[in-house]
Structure formats: structure tokens, C-alpha cells
Amino acid sequence: LPVVAVVGRPNVGKSTLVNRIIGRREAVVQDVPGVTRDRVSYDADWNGKRFVLVDTGGWAPDAKGMAAQIAEQAELAIASADAVLFVVDATVGTQDVDEAVVQILRRSGKPVVLAANKVDDQRSEAEAASMWNLGLGEPFPVSALHGRGSGDLLDAILDAIPDAPREVLETERGPRRIAIVGKPNVGKSSLLNKVSGQQRVVVDNVAGTTVDPVDELVEVDGTVYNFIDTAGIRRRVKEASGHEYYASLRTHGAIERAEVCVVVIDASEPVTEQDLRILTSVEEAGRGLVVAFNKWDLTDEERRRYLDREIERDLVQFGWASHVNISATTGRHVDRLGPAIQEALAGWETRISTGKLNAFLGRIVAAHPHPVRSGKQPRILFGTQAQAGPPTFVLFTSGQIDPGYVRFVERRLREEFGFVGTPVHVEVRARE
Ligand code: GDP
Known part of the structure; x- marks a missing residue:
């Protein structure tokens, strides 16, 4: 059976999510970091397709420093998996430890499904969107606790399992x-x-x-x-x-x-x-x-x-x-x-950090606001580089942004960051 490793920092809700997926209360869950002691595997199925979920998290938070231990655990689990379910906590954003795991994931070349957990209501979906900055593709907003979004997440996991394209990461x-x-x-x-x-x-x-x-x-x-x-x-x-x-x-x-x-x-x-x-x-x-x-x-x-x-x-x-x-x-x-x-x-292959990018976007928006359209002021709220090779940016906006304005942003991006020898893609996600 294909193996899916569940990886993430302590307390992001891995075990709750595993329970949600396997539909049983088998993994012990407590709101204390480090409660899941060992790597445990569970049989799961979705739409008639079976796979094995491996929950990771057997660390003792002291000896070596948490980050190193989690990284080591994750590395082991990832190496033996066919795909990785990477869980982050949308309510606290990404942390250094998350970045460390992302490095490992990239090196591994395994297909990754990114779950942005604790998105309990529609309002927190914007927080999930900020997880684009991990460069692992689209974050799936879920609430392990309430079951929100788990259907879409499972679909994505199934897509990742059978000979998923690994070329990009390789x-x-x-x-x-x-x-x-x-x-x-x-x-x-x-x-x-x-x-x-x-x-x-x-x-x-x-x-x-x-x-x-x-x-x-x-x-x-x-x-x-x-x-x-x-x-x-x-x-x-x-x-x-x-x-x-x-x-x-x-x-x-x-x-x-x-x-x-x-x-x-x-x-x-x-x-x-x-x-x-x-x-x-x-x-x-x-x-x-x-x-x-x-x-x-x-x-x-x-x-x-x-x-x-x-x-x-x-x-x-x-x-x-x-x-x-x-x-x-x-x-x-x-x-x-x-x-x-x-x-x-x-x-x-250039990667622009989310901080730098948004400082830059803030400057353009202030100096050259988008023209008002039917009484409304469309605006770029937030941007992130979703991918490198080629640099691909996602802009989250309120209101519809004119294609001309997008091209303007693209030109400014080049003036600011160079990008010699590469196309640059800019995508827009509009929220009303
Ligand atoms: P290809 O079809 O693109 O592989 O082209 P070739 O390398 O076979 O070259 C086609 C022709 O152009 C040949 O007769 C080459 O000798 C000539 N050629 C290629 N590069 C140059 C160059 O820099 N200067 C000149 N004068 N002739 C060239």
C-alpha cells in the first residue's frame, strides 16, 4: 500500500487530522506539545482507495533541540513515504521549524500536500493563503477539529499518491x-x-x-x-x-x-x-x-x-x-x-522572501494605487512567491485588478529584483 507520512511541528494538529482522516479516535490527542510519542501507522481509505498514514512526532523536547529532532524524525518518515502530508498551523503562520522541514521536503523530491490547519471558519482562510510562501503549492485550508475541508484534502492526497509527477522537485x-x-x-x-x-x-x-x-x-x-x-x-x-x-x-x-x-x-x-x-x-x-x-x-x-x-x-x-x-x-x-x-x-531560481516582496508591494500600492473602478478601489492586499523556476507570484487582492496593472507590477518586480534571463509569472486571486 502507498505510504503517506504526516509531518509537522508539535501542536499543529497532526493527530487530530489523522483521526479525522481515518475516522476513528485512535491517535491519542492532547493539547500538549509532544504527546504523540512514536511513529504510528494507520490504514486509511478514501473513495475506495487504500493507503497507510504514518503519524510522526516521537521527540523528547530537550536533548538536541526541538528543531533538529523534528527535522530528523521528518527526514526518516519522508524517506520511507510515497507522499507527504505537511501540516502547518494557519493561525500562527510559518515558523523556522516549518522552513527547515520545507528544505527536507524539497530535497526529498516526494509529492507534498500542504494542509493549513485550524482554519475553523471562512474568515481564517486568508491566513491559510499566506502558506503559499512555503513554496509547496496550494495550501489546503482545513479544520481537523471540525472536519472542514478534509474532503478536498483527501482528494489531493489521492492525487499525490499514484506516480505523481516528481520532476519539478527533482x-x-x-x-x-x-x-x-x-x-x-x-x-x-x-x-x-x-x-x-x-x-x-x-x-x-x-x-x-x-x-x-x-x-x-x-x-x-x-x-x-x-x-x-x-x-x-x-x-x-x-x-x-x-x-x-x-x-x-x-x-x-x-x-x-x-x-x-x-x-x-x-x-x-x-x-x-x-x-x-x-x-x-x-x-x-x-x-x-x-x-x-x-x-x-x-x-x-x-x-x-x-x-x-x-x-x-x-x-x-x-x-x-x-x-x-x-x-x-x-x-x-x-x-x-x-x-x-x-x-x-x-x-x-530566484526566491524573494515574503517580507521583502510585501515591503515592495506596499511601496507600489502607495505610490501608484490601482484606478478606481465603479466606485471601488481594487487593491493588492498581500503577495507571495508561490514557486521558483520560473519565479511565480500570487497576489491576493480585494476587487478585480486590471491586466494592465498586473503588467505594471510585473515590470516593477523586474526593476526591483532583476530576474534576468527568466520569465516571471504573476497570478491574481481576487476576493470581493
Ligand atoms: P544548425 O542547423 O542550426 O545546427 O546549423 P549548423 O551548425 O549546421 O550551421 C549551418 C551552417 O552555418 C553551416 O554551414 C555552418 O558552418 C554555418 N555556421 C554556423 N555558425 C556560424 C558562424 O558563427 N559563422 C559563420 N560564418 N558560419 C556559421
């Missing part, structure tokens, strides 16, 4: 995944040859790595990257019909699997629709972006001036990308590709 392990994409003949394979040079990496040397047969590990400036679908670049498929279609499927597949995409554009020719489509795909997929203008050796002064105009006219919306002007043939500035990839990765 990105922190193994070499970073980079895709070189671009229309035919822009110099992708030349560039790949140039950066890989003699430094083709022996796969066995890289720990914890399974490399897809179409991928290739390449060392750039001492960092090993997993270049995605280089087989598609090296062995060109030359069938007459359907070639473009398959090439574009392949491009999309590579973009989806990558963390950062290097979009190669031929600087010596006018920028085309196809270049723009590929850039747009990268942005929409939420991947880091490095734009490499290649064949720089073929550009003269006049072409470069014209390219600047093209960039201003057609590429402004990608102004946030990292970018390099290179020549795969002469090797010009190819050494800047590694730093550009690093820059995009760093931007892509």
Missing part, C-alpha cells in the same frame, strides 16, 4: 538541463561542437545521473550541463515531407524538458517569424532564456545597426533575456555562453 539534483534550439541552419550544431570541444564528459563520472540517450553531458567552465536532445542536433533528419513538423515537435519537446533554453538566431539574416515563435514557446513554457545571436563574423556595421532596430521592434518583449553575440565558427564570445546560462539559471 530539478535540484543532477546536472542542469539546457536545450539549444533555433530554426535550421542558424548554427546550433556548430555551437554545440564548439562548446563541447574535447570536453565531452564521461557519463559515469557524474553522480546521480541518468542521461537520456539523446542527451549529452557537456562541461562548460567547469560546470557539467545536460544538453537536451543533442541527437536531434547532431543527426539531422533529412526526410523531405514532414521534416519541419517533426523538427518543431522535437524543439517543443526539448524546451519542455529544459530548465534553460539557448535560442540561436542567425544575426546575419533578418529575424524571422520562426525565430519569434521559438522565443515565444520558451517564454510560454516558463523556461530560462539565453538568446545567442550567431554568425556575428558575417555581420557588418550596417547589418548590426539594422539588427538593433529589429531587436527594438520585434524582440522588446524578450528584453529580459540573457544575450550573447557569438560566432560558432571563429569562436568569438563563445566563452560568454556559460556565464549567460548561469545568469539565466540564477534568475529562473
Whole structure:
């Protein structure tokens, strides 16, 4: 049976929640920290599906310091579980110990369902929303005591159990995944040859790595990257019909699997629709972006001036990308590709603390309030970064916020925090 570990600080209501889920009063509950002495497992079922719940909490609050003990307990339980139910107390907000457990959860790569407990009435739901700041996705507001929200929570647990996608959390392990994409003949394979040079990496040397047969590990400036679908670049498929279609499927597949995409554009020719489509795909997929203008050796002064105009006219919306002007043939500035990839990765993974973010939001709201709409003043109440890779923000608002205002906030976010080389997503949750 699949195992779900229940993890959380003392007194957040783990045992009450377990009781609620198994529908029995079996776990001893008392309103005293540390009352559940051991790891106990219970059979549970929901909608005809059975699983095992493991309640953790066997600590003695002194010897090693509570945080260390809980972390250790949690680590054990998490390691042996298929999914984790992480319980936090919405009424007190997140604590340092919670953050420590989040680190462990991230490293574990296990699917996590976040329960914001003690949400006994509708009014406290806003408190649950603040748990987005843990970066574990949507918090499920529940009241273990009254049973509020437990149906939705159980649905989420079931969703997490059977081969749930673990990919997102696993990105922190193994070499970073980079895709070189671009229309035919822009110099992708030349560039790949140039950066890989003699430094083709022996796969066995890289720990914890399974490399897809179409991928290739390449060392750039001492960092090993997993270049995605280089087989598609090296062995060109030359069938007459359907070639473009398959090439574009392949491009999309590579973009989806990558963390950062290097979009190669031929600087010596006018920028085309196809270049723009590929850039747009990268942005929409939420991947880091490095734009490499290649064949720089073929550009003269006049072409470069014209390219600047093209960039201003057609590429402004990608102004946030990292970018390099290179020549795969002469090797010009190819050494800047590694730093550009690093820059995009760093931007892509940026996490802004909830405190900093809200200080910033407070400043914008004060200086540039949202226009009044039908006698009401829509307002941003609170914001949090729900995810990194790419940075994704959720703004909780009163009233409907204009899309134009959201774009304005997005621009300001970039001015304030940078985010070079990465798309930034801003979502709005409106409350009336
Ligand atoms: P791919 O289809 O994107 O992989 O493009 P290739 O790497 O096969 O390159 C297409 C053509 O452009 C080949 O003839 C290359 O020699 C040439 N090429 C690639 N990069 C450069 C460059 O930086 N400068 C010049 N002059 N030619 C290049």
C-alpha cells in the first residue's frame, strides 16, 4: 500500500487530522506539545482507495533541540513515504521549524500536500493563503477539529499518491538541463561542437545521473550541463515531407524538458517569424532564456545597426533575456555562453522572501494605487512567491485588478529584483 507520512511541528494538529482522516479516535490527542510519542501507522481509505498514514512526532523536547529532532524524525518518515502530508498551523503562520522541514521536503523530491490547519471558519482562510510562501503549492485550508475541508484534502492526497509527477522537485539534483534550439541552419550544431570541444564528459563520472540517450553531458567552465536532445542536433533528419513538423515537435519537446533554453538566431539574416515563435514557446513554457545571436563574423556595421532596430521592434518583449553575440565558427564570445546560462539559471531560481516582496508591494500600492473602478478601489492586499523556476507570484487582492496593472507590477518586480534571463509569472486571486 502507498505510504503517506504526516509531518509537522508539535501542536499543529497532526493527530487530530489523522483521526479525522481515518475516522476513528485512535491517535491519542492532547493539547500538549509532544504527546504523540512514536511513529504510528494507520490504514486509511478514501473513495475506495487504500493507503497507510504514518503519524510522526516521537521527540523528547530537550536533548538536541526541538528543531533538529523534528527535522530528523521528518527526514526518516519522508524517506520511507510515497507522499507527504505537511501540516502547518494557519493561525500562527510559518515558523523556522516549518522552513527547515520545507528544505527536507524539497530535497526529498516526494509529492507534498500542504494542509493549513485550524482554519475553523471562512474568515481564517486568508491566513491559510499566506502558506503559499512555503513554496509547496496550494495550501489546503482545513479544520481537523471540525472536519472542514478534509474532503478536498483527501482528494489531493489521492492525487499525490499514484506516480505523481516528481520532476519539478527533482530539478535540484543532477546536472542542469539546457536545450539549444533555433530554426535550421542558424548554427546550433556548430555551437554545440564548439562548446563541447574535447570536453565531452564521461557519463559515469557524474553522480546521480541518468542521461537520456539523446542527451549529452557537456562541461562548460567547469560546470557539467545536460544538453537536451543533442541527437536531434547532431543527426539531422533529412526526410523531405514532414521534416519541419517533426523538427518543431522535437524543439517543443526539448524546451519542455529544459530548465534553460539557448535560442540561436542567425544575426546575419533578418529575424524571422520562426525565430519569434521559438522565443515565444520558451517564454510560454516558463523556461530560462539565453538568446545567442550567431554568425556575428558575417555581420557588418550596417547589418548590426539594422539588427538593433529589429531587436527594438520585434524582440522588446524578450528584453529580459540573457544575450550573447557569438560566432560558432571563429569562436568569438563563445566563452560568454556559460556565464549567460548561469545568469539565466540564477534568475529562473530566484526566491524573494515574503517580507521583502510585501515591503515592495506596499511601496507600489502607495505610490501608484490601482484606478478606481465603479466606485471601488481594487487593491493588492498581500503577495507571495508561490514557486521558483520560473519565479511565480500570487497576489491576493480585494476587487478585480486590471491586466494592465498586473503588467505594471510585473515590470516593477523586474526593476526591483532583476530576474534576468527568466520569465516571471504573476497570478491574481481576487476576493470581493
Ligand atoms: P544548425 O542547423 O542550426 O545546427 O546549423 P549548423 O551548425 O549546421 O550551421 C549551418 C551552417 O552555418 C553551416 O554551414 C555552418 O558552418 C554555418 N555556421 C554556423 N555558425 C556560424 C558562424 O558563427 N559563422 C559563420 N560564418 N558560419 C556559421
